[in-house]
Each structure stands twice: as C-alpha cells, then as structure tokens.
Amino acid sequence: xxxxxxxxxVTALSALASxxxxxxxxxxxxxxxxxxxGPYAPNGTPWANGFVDYLKLVNARGGxxxxxxxxxxxxxxxxxxxxxxxxxxxxxxxxxFVQPLSTGGTFAITEKAPADKIPLVxxxxxxxxxxxxxVFKWNFPIAGTYWVASDTILQAIAKKExxxxxxxxxxxxxxxxxxxxxxEPIALMRERSALHGFELTLLxxxxxxxxxKSTWLQIRQSxxxxxxxxxxxxxxxxxxxxxxxTGYPREKMYGVWWAGAEPDVxxxxxxxxxxxxxxxxxxxxxxxxxxxxxxxxxHAKGQGTGPKDEVGQVLYMRGAMSAMxxxxxxxxxxxxxxxxxxxxxxxxxxxxxxxxLTQPKLDALGFAGVMRPISTSCVDHMGSAWARxxxxxxxxxxxxxxxMQADEQIIKPLVKSTAAKYATEKKLxxxxxxxxxx
Amino acid sequence: MIxxxxxxxxxxxxxxxxxxPIAQDRLFIGLLLVVAFVVVPGLASDYLLxxxxxxxxxxxxAALGVNILVGYCGQISLGSGAFMAVGAYGAYNFFQRxxxxxxxxxxxxxxxxxxxxxxxxxxxSLRVKGLYLAVATLAAQFFADWMFLRIKxxxxxTPSGSVSVSNLQVFGLPIDSAVSKYLFxxxxxxxxxxxxxxxxxxxxGREWMAxxxxxxxxxxxxxxxxxxxxxxxxxxxxxIGVAGGLWAFVYLGAWEPAAFSVDQSFRLxxxxxxxxxxxxxxxxxxxxxxxxxxxxxxxxxxxxxxMFGISISTAGISHAELMIFGVLIVWFLIVxxxxxxxxxxxxxxxxxxxxxxx
Numbered sequence: 001x002x003x004x005x006x007x008x009x010v011t012a013l014s015a016l017a018s019x020x021x022x023x024x025x026x027x028x029x030x031x032x033x034x035x036x037x038g039p040y041a042p043n044g045t046p047w048a049n050g051f052v053d054y055l056k057l058v059n060a061r062g063g064x065x066x067x068x069x070x071x072x073x074x075x076x077x078x079x080x081x082x083x084x085x086x087x088x089x090x091x092x093x094x095x096x097f098v099q100p101l102s103t104g105g106t107f108a109i110t111e112k113a114p115a116d117k118i119p120l121v122x123x124x125x126x127x128x129x130x131x132x133x134x135v136f137k138w139n140f141p142i143a144g145t146y147w148v149a150s151d152t153i154l155q156a157i158a159k160k161e162x163x164x165x166x167x168x169x170x171x172x173x174x175x176x177x178x179x180x181x182x183x184e185p186i187a188l189m190r191e192r193s194a195l196h197g198f199e200l201t202l203l204x205x206x207x208x209x210x211x212x213k214s215t216w217l218q219i220r221q222s223x224x225x226x227x228x229x230x231x232x233x234x235x236x237x238x239x240x241x242x243x244x245x246t247g248y249p250r251e252k253m254y255g256v257w258w259a260g261a262e263p264d265v266x267x268x269x270x271x272x273x274x275x276x277x278x279x280x281x282x283x284x285x286x287x288x289x290x291x292x293x294x295x296x297x298x299h300a301k302g303q304g305t306g307p308k309d310e311v312g313q314v315l316y317m318r319g320a321m322s323a324m325x326x327x328x329x330x331x332x333x334x335x336x337x338x339x340x341x342x343x344x345x346x347x348x349x350x351x352x353x354x355x356x357l358t359q360p361k362l363d364a365l366g367f368a369g370v371m372r373p374i375s376t377s378c379v380d381h382m383g384s385a386w387a388r389x390x391x392x393x394x395x396x397x398x399x400x401x402x403x404m405q406a407d408e409q410i411i412k413p414l415v416k417s418t419a420a421k422y423a424t425e426k427k428l429x430x431x432x433x434x435x436x437x438x
Numbered sequence: 439m440i441x442x443x444x445x446x447x448x449x450x451x452x453x454x455x456x457x458x459p460i461a462q463d464r465l466f467i468g469l470l471l472v473v474a475f476v477v478v479p480g481l482a483s484d485y486l487l488x489x490x491x492x493x494x495x496x497x498x499x500a501a502l503g504v505n506i507l508v509g510y511c512g513q514i515s516l517g518s519g520a521f522m523a524v525g526a527y528g529a530y531n532f533f534q535r536x537x538x539x540x541x542x543x544x545x546x547x548x549x550x551x552x553x554x555x556x557x558x559x560x561x562x563s564l565r566v567k568g569l570y571l572a573v574a575t576l577a578a579q580f581f582a583d584w585m586f587l588r589i590k591x592x593x594x595x596t597p598s599g600s601v602s603v604s605n606l607q608v609f610g611l612p613i614d615s616a617v618s619k620y621l622f623x624x625x626x627x628x629x630x631x632x633x634x635x636x637x638x639x640x641x642x643g644r645e646w647m648a649x650x651x652x653x654x655x656x657x658x659x660x661x662x663x664x665x666x667x668x669x670x671x672x673x674x675x676x677x678i679g680v681a682g683g684l685w686a687f688v689y690l691g692a693w694e695p696a697a698f699s700v701d702q703s704f705r706l707x708x709x710x711x712x713x714x715x716x717x718x719x720x721x722x723x724x725x726x727x728x729x730x731x732x733x734x735x736x737x738x739x740x741x742x743x744x745m746f747g748i749s750i751s752t753a754g755i756s757h758a759e760l761m762i763f764g765v766l767i768v769w770f771l772i773v774x775x776x777x778x779x780x781x782x783x784x785x786x787x788x789x790x791x792x793x794x795x796x
Contacts, residue, residue, distance in 0.1 A: 075756040
C-alpha cells in the first residue's frame with residue numbers, strides 16, 4: 001500500500017515536472033551530475049561551480065544563437081548506483097549530453113547511452129579506449145584520456161632524465177586509487193615499461209585512501225626513482241603528507257590531473273612544494289578572459305555559484321571547459337541542423353563528432369591561452385592529445401613544461417585493440433563511412 | 439467487517455495449511471500481483487521504472503535472502519554485499535566464458551557460486567554467535583572486495599577492472615526496455631519469494647526458527663545445528679547471489695567491486711531490521727524504506743521547500759536527505775522495534791475488529 005501511494009505520488013510529481021518542461025520548450029536542457037557531498041566533495045564542488053557558472057555565462061552572453069540553456073543539478077555523491085538514478089531522472093527532460101564525472105558512472109552509462117541516444121562527454125576521464133569513435137559512437141573523451149595523461153607524465157620524466165634511453169633500469173611506482181579510475185593508466189604504463197626497460201611497481205590504495213601507511217612504507221623500502229600519483233579527493237592530500245613524512249622528494253612525484261588542483265595541496269602548502277601534476281590543457285587560469293567574463297557577467301550580478309575567489313582555479317576551469325566543450329557541440333550541431341533551434345541528443349552527437357574549435361573561435365569564447373585548438377572526427381573522438389605539467393610552488397600552480405603531445409604510436413594501437421576487444425564482446429560492428437555522415 | 443475469516447471453514451489439512459488461508463488475503467495478493475505485473479508497467483514512467491522500481495524489486499529480493507539468514511535463523515551477517523558480488527561475478531563469468539549461455543541459467547549458476555561461498559563463510563557460525571559472527575562474516579566482505587579487485591581472472595583481464603554485459607535476452611525476448619527489465623526482475627522476485635515463503639513454513643524453516651530462538655534447546659530436541667545453520671546460509675546466499683546478478687546485469691549494466699562494498703552489506707542489514715526480522719513481507723517494506731525513501735526525499739524536498747519560497751542548493755538537499763533519513767530510522771526503531779512488518783500485522787489485527795473494536 002505504502003509503495004503504491006509513494007509510486008502514485010512520484011508519478012504525480014514527475015508529471016508536474018514534465019509540464020514545467022513544456023513551458024520552457026525553447027530551452028536546451030543540460031543535466032548536471034555533480035557531487036558536492038561525500039569524500040570527493042572538496043574536488044567535486046569547484047568542478048560543479050565552474051560547470052554551472054559557464055552555463056550561466058552562455059545565457060548571459062545571449063545563449064547559443066538565441067537558444068537559452070536550462071539545467072538541473074543532481075547530486076551523485078560519486079556513487080555509481082546514484083549516478084545511474086540521476087541519469088535516469090534527468091534524461092527524460094531532453095538531455096543534450098551528459099557528463100557523469102566518475103569513471104564508474106561512465107562505465108555504467110556507456111551501456112545505456114546508445115539506447116537513449118544521449119552523447120556521453122567525459123572531458124579528460126572515462127574509459128580511454130572510447131577515443132575510438134568507430135566503436136564508441138556515443139562516448140566523447142574530448143581533449144585527452146588517462147592514457148594521454150600517463151604518457152605525458154612519462155614523457156616529462158624522460159625529459160627530466162635526459163631521454164627515454166635513460167629510463168632503463170629506473171624504478172617508477174604507480175600509487176593508484178584502487179578502482180577503474182586508478183587502473184586505467186596501467187595498460188599504457190606497462191607498454192611503456194616494456195619499451196624502455198624501466199621497472200613499474202603497482203601500489204594500489206584502497207578507496208577513499210585515507211590510510212596509506214603501508215603503501216608509503218613500501219616506497220620507503222624500495223625507493224623508486226619516481227612516484228606517479230593516480231589519486232582523487234582526500235587520497236591526494238594524504239599521499240603528499242605521507243611523502244613529506246617519509247621524506248620522499250616531492251619533485252619526483254607526478255600526479256594525474258585529478259591530483260593536481262588547489263584542494264589537493266593547499267592543506268599541505270609548503271610541504272607540497274615541488275610536487276608536479278599533469279594538466280590536460282589548462283591549469284589555474286585566473287587571468288583568462290572567460291574567467292573575467294564570468295566574474296563580470298555572472299558573479300557581479302550575484303548569480304555566481306560558489307565562492308568568488310575560487311573562480312579560475314584548476315578544477316573550476318575544468319568544469320568551465322567541460323561545459324564549454326559540450327555547449328560548443330550543441331553550437332556545431334545547430335550549424336548543421338538549424339541555428340536557434342533546440343537540438344536533440346542525436347544532433348548534439350553529430351556536433352560533438354564534428355567539433356572544430358579553431359584558435360579564433362577559442363579567442364572569442366575567452367579560452368585563449370587556456371587550451372589549444374581541438375577538432376574531433378568520426379574515428380577520433382578525443383580531438384587533442386596535448387598536455388602540460390604544472391608544479392606547486394607553495395602558493396600556486398605554475399606551468400613548468402612546454403606543451404607535450406602524447407605519442408600516437410603508442411596510444412593508437414592500444415586504443416584500437418582495446419576498443420576492438422570491446423566490440424567483439426558486445427558484438428558491435430565498427431561504423432562505416434555512411435554512418436559517419438549521419 | 440471486510441477483513442474477517444468468519445464462515446471460512448477448512449475441510450481438509452490442505453486448505454488449513456495454505457499459504458494464505460483467508461480469502462481476503464488471497465484476493466489482496468492476487469490484486470497486488472495484477473497491479474505489479476499489469477497496472478504498474480502501464481502507468482509508470484521510464485524513470486520510475488528504471489530508477490525506483492527496478493532497484494526496489496532487486497533489493498527486495500536481496501533483503502529476502504538476508505532475512506532468511508538473519509531474521510529466520512538468527513545468524514547476523516555482514517557479508518551480504520560479498521554474496522551479491524559473488525553472484526554477480528559468478529554469473530558474469532558463466533555468461534561471458536560459455537558461448538551461448540542463456541541469462542537465467544547464468545544467474546542461477548551465479549547464485550550457486552554464492553551458495554558455495556556462503557556455506558564456506560558460514561562455517562564459523564558453528565562456533566561463534568551473535569556479534570562475533572557478524573565480525574566473522576565481515577571477513578567475507580573484505581575477501582570478496584580483494585578477490586574481485588586483484589584477481590584478474592574473474593574480470594576477464596579487463597584493463598580497468600570494470601566489467602559490463604549487454605544484449606540480455608530471455609527465450610529470445612530482449613531485456614533492454616525499462617518495462618521488460620522490470621517484469622523480468624519482478625518475475626524472478628515472485629518465483630523466489632514464493633519458494634522462500636514455502637521454505638520457511640516447512641520443516642526446515644521451523645528448524646531455522648528453533649535455532650534462532652534457542653540453539654541449545656533446539657539441539658536437545660534433535661535439530662542438527664550444523665545442518666540447520668548451513669542450509670540457512672546456503673539458501674540465503676543463493677537468493678542474495680541471484681539478486682546480486684540482477685543488480686549488476688539488469689540495473690547497473692557495468693560495474694566494479696565498489697558496487698558491492700561493505701555499505702551494501704550494511705544497507706541490507708538495515709533493510710531487514712527496519713522492515714522486520716523474520717518476515718517475508720518485512721523484506722519488501724525494508725527495501726522500500728531504504729531504496730525509495732532517500733530518492734523520494736531528494737525529489738520532494740525542493741518542491742516542498744519551494745512552496746514556502748525557500749530555495750535549497752543541491753548539496754543542501756543531499757545533507758538534508760541524510761539527516762531526515764537518519765531521524766526516520768531512529769524514530770521507526772523507537773516506535774516499532776519489530777519493524778514495519780509488525781505495523782502491518784497490527785494493522786491487519788485492527789482491521790479484523792473494525793468497525794467494532796470491542
């Protein structure tokens with residue numbers, strides 16, 4: 001009885017919500033899956049603030065060719081089951097694209113998105129093999145994957161040592177979050193280790209990573225030449241504190257971009273000095289034009305999300321850039337299917353696949369200097385494999401390397417073979433030329 | 439007046455021992471089944487089915503399994519998440535490794551894997567009791583977490599350790615729309631719940647309850663504690679294993695060991711405690727409380743607060759949801775320590791006398 005009344009009540013509510021959606025039919029709806037609570041909240045919150053602020057900025061700038069954006073946030077708490085619930089809740093409102101911001105969620109939604117015809121945009125995260133658009137029609141790991149991140153970290157290490165050949169016999173330890181997210185780089189790092197003869201030690205840390213004593217004891221014993229930190233949330237701060245306690249030089253630590261933002265180091269401040277992290281394109285960009293625009297057009301009107309002084313931080317920029325890539329996908333779709341119209345998920349998918357963000361376009365959007373031009377295609381859903389390293393100087397993140405491009409010779413075959421394995425498992429046929437046009 | 443067994447005479451033992459001896463009960467259950475199988479799929483939206491009803495149905499099944507062990511046999515277990523995981527990964531391995539493996543046998547084989555695992559980790563129950571047993575079964579949880587994270591063989595060597603299934607079908611019917619998924623889970627639930635209900639009414643069920651109420655007395659009466667406890671572990675972990683398989687295959691589609699973490703074990707234990715220990719009906723109430731209520735709160739809070747002109751942030755809703763949920767758990771446990779099922783039976787008792795309570 002209880003269930004039935006509840007079911008009825010929920011139906012009534014959803015009916016209410018759908019009438020609400022009718023009233024604003026001229027708006028492009030964007031679901032926002034975020035986590036502002038739970039163990040990953042310190043990192044999830046700035047991302048969500050950046051994402052939402054950018055959407056507000058698009059509206060303040062007049063929308064996408066006049067189409068205003070509407071959005072709704074749903075709290076996932078970085079929990080896969082809850083992410084699926086949020087996805088189901090928001091997809092019925094005509095979702096243009098979805099960004100789950102969790103690897104577990106990405107895996108679950110990858111199976112659902114093709115049936116629902118909603119593109120899955122995972123800017124810099126998600127499953128690395130989904131860069132192969134011929135198999136993963138609906139996945140868009142735009143501007144880099146974990147394989148790109150780990151490859152560029154190894155390139156930076158090689159550069160520091162003076163060339164790939166100098167890595168022979170060196171020991172590199174991968175301290176990773178024991179989850180699909182943390183395991184993603186292993187395949188590529190194994191490949192590189194076989195190629196250059198360095199010894200790769202895998203040190204898993206049980207999520208959420210508050211206790212790492214045993215891991216760092218192992219590091220103290222084996223003294224690896226470099227430590228690659230594949231952490232998220234509280235795990236990063238703990239790892240840097242442990243490194244400080246064990247006396248491991250922070251200069252020899254390289255974090256993934258999830259481990260290279262202000263919340264990760266600010267509690268340790270001076271202790272984290274010298275710690276490096278890869279950035280997929282951007283770092284902290286408080287002086288970029290888009291940040292100024294957000295401050296002028298959103299925060300100045302009192303509509304900002306989150307604290308004003310965090311605008312322009314690393315994860316905030318990540319959120320803004322993720323939102324920008326999604327909305328530019330919508331804009332690209334409008335150019336083909338009709339400007340000023342509301343795009344469906346299928347049309348947005350085409351837009352994301354034919355994204356061509358040239359330098360003038362980036363300048364106009366205010367992303368000059370923040371990122372490099374990106375263009376995606378039917379086979380390449382990633383669009384760009386460039387990254388930089390930035391280093392914490394005790395107060396802020398500063399770039400310490402030039403632009404580096406992940407080695408296609410290594411990544412391409414790996415993407416192809418892993419994607420092919422997925423395709424045979426799922427009995428998918430690779431898309432042909434005609435499908436690419438659709 | 440409407441709910442009264444007066445005049446319903448039983449003329450055979452068969453009629454006396456029926457699951458639902460009272461005609462009104464039979465009618466109610468029949469109507470409930472019609473509603474669940476016919477009316478709900480017709481009325482419920484896609485979201486309602488996918489995000490609320492499917493998890494509710496699967497979790498009811500899991501709670502049913504836990505209830506057999508904890509509620510009927512009195513063996514407190516914190517390894518339910520592990521049994522779900524073994525069921526899910528077992529079914530996954532059978533499904534992927536054996537070409538042409540149909541879905542239902544894969545799920546059942548997964549359940550049998552969980553049975554073996556459950557019996558193995560049920561062995562300590564022969565020596566330790568109560569809270570100590572809970573700690574011993576917690577070992578199953580950590581063992582399963584470790585096993586599916588570290589032993590690559592179970593995940594078919596996928597690079598990230600996350601596995602997925604697709605193209606599910608039963609007798610040639612694809613299980614991909616929300617309605618088909620819901621009906622499939624519901625059918626599994628009804629069949630297993632019927633079996634479980636009959637099992638707890640049979641000799642073996644009485645043995646479990648005897649062990650639960652006082653194991654020494656039960657042993658003196660000639661009930662073998664080992665047999666009774668291990669069968670309870672076996673049946674319970676089979677059901678939990680099948681539920682784990684459904685959770686992974688039908689609800690999530692792609693999963694990692696974190697989907698069956700210790701949190702899941704606690705949630706399942708709370709479901710049976712809040713729903714009512716030793717009651718099949720209680721499993722459903724408990725699952726509804728734990729699965730549906732947080733999501734319902736999450737959806738209703740902004741609407742309710744909106745009526746008073748208060749807007750609340752996403753994080754605020756989440757925090758409020760946890761707080762209200764916690765308060766409700768405490769409140770229910772205080773006003774009805776025997777669980778929601780007890781409220782149900784009190785209600786039935788009242789209804790019997792209604793409208794003349796004296």
